[in-house]
Amino acid sequence: MTKVVNLSEFSGELGDWAKQYFEEARLVVLRALIDAIPELVESSPVDTGLYAQSWDAQPTEQGAVIGNYAPHAPILEYGARPFTPPLAPLLAWAKRVLEDPSQPPNYSDAVQGLARYTQKKIAREGIAPRHIMERAIPGILQRIEDEMRRTFG
Numbered sequence: 001m002t003k004v005v006n007l008s009e010f011s012g013e014l015g016d017w018a019k020q021y022f023e024e025a026r027l028v029v030l031r032a033l034i035d036a037i038p039e040l041v042e043s044s045p046v047d048t049g050l051y052a053q054s055w056d057a058q059p060t061e062q063g064a065v066i067g068n069y070a071p072h073a074p075i076l077e078y079g080a081r082p083f084t085p086p087l088a089p090l091l092a093w094a095k096r097v098l099e100d101p102s103q104p105p106n107y108s109d110a111v112q113g114l115a116r117y118t119q120k121k122i123a124r125e126g127i128a129p130r131h132i133m134e135r136a137i138p139g140i141l142q143r144i145e146d147e148m149r150r151t152f153g
Contacts, residue, residue, distance in 0.1 A: 030064040033057035079129030090115035
């Protein structure tokens, strides 16, 4: 497309074009991030489903951000050093994993054993990182690049 402008109007035209281009690019990035969410959900570990349901992409003034807003997302992504976790959440987790019908406070020996073993293992070894987002970044960047090429040529 060709547009003829007077030299005195050039900087204003260029500024208008830059604003329009930036806004289109920002929307392209947001669209690519939103399109990446189903793959992130698919690669998410599922226990209660909270982590898989907590992926989100949001527009910002400068572009867009994508992340997981579950309270335990940082631990899943980056891991954790050894610490002694509280037993109650581990008991609830063990009950779900074992599909055990026992009810609190009278958990079965299997539930109690798995929860206590896991608590000791985390206290000894910590929690290994899963790097879910880190592994997805190359694909997300490729999506953004592909979208930019489709939109801007």
